Each structure stands twice: as structure tokens, then as C-alpha cells.
Amino acid sequence: MKKVLKVILGILLSIIVVIGLLYGAFIYMIEYHVATVDKKSYNGYEVVMQSVGAPLFFSSADGRLLLKKNDTIINQTDFVLSDDGIGYSLVITVC
DSSP states (O other), X not given: XXXXXXXXXXXXXXXXXXXXXXHHHHHHHHXXXXXXXXXXXXXXXXXXXXXXXXXXXXXXEEEEEEEEETTEEEEEEEEEEOOOSOOOOOOOOOO
């Protein structure tokens, strides 16, 4: 009887651990995953547009703009982008 109880508890614990890992991976992808969307370079400077997390269905998306020189971040700004289904690209205008 004790052996059967241990096997059942082991299976239940394994299922709970797997569900917890899947939930953690889902939260990471929705909230924290950073992906580079576009990069542009000019005179040694580089502007990088990144998405942070992923929008859930048609909600707004979080993003980040980085200004770099020689792989050193000079400035960074975060923004919220409303998703209307259109692709985005980074355009740099030099005056």
C-alpha cells in the first residue's frame, strides 16, 4: 500500500513540476523575452529597436530603443506600441 501511495505521489509531483515549468516559460515569453526587431548604423553609431515580451492577442507591445557606439549603450528608452497588425521598420533621418 505504501509503495502504491509513493508512486501516485511521485506522478502527481512530476505533473505539478511540468505544469509549473510550462507556466514559467509562458510568463517569460510574454513578459521578459527581448528580441531585436531592427538595426540601423550611421557614422559608428547604431540604433537598435527591440521588442520586450510579446503582446497577448491584440494588446499593446512593449519596446525599447537603444543608441550604441562600439557596442556600448549610450542611451535607452522604453515605449509602448499599440498593435494594429501592420509591420514596423526603423527609419533614421539624418539632417
